[in-house]
């Protein structure tokens with residue numbers, strides 16, 4: 001798992017949420033709920049990131065038309081300059 005700046009925001013928010021839960025339940029349950037939420041969010045974000053990466057591909061998108069780059073070439077824009 002990569003640690004990113006938005007994780008800090010997520011953890012801060014969840015800690016505040018946990019503090020809000022403390023008056024209503026045992027600290028152990030508050031920690032459990034917050035941990036589950038954290039891993040739920042991480043799982044969701046990780047899966048979404050993977051889907052986006054699969055859509056874009058490892059080589060990225062063409063700057064001109066936004067198509068997927070295949071073999072460092074855009075299938076639409078690079079057809080004209082055949083070697």
Ligand SMILES: [Zn+2]
Nearest residue numbers: 062065074077
């Ligand atoms: Zn293109």
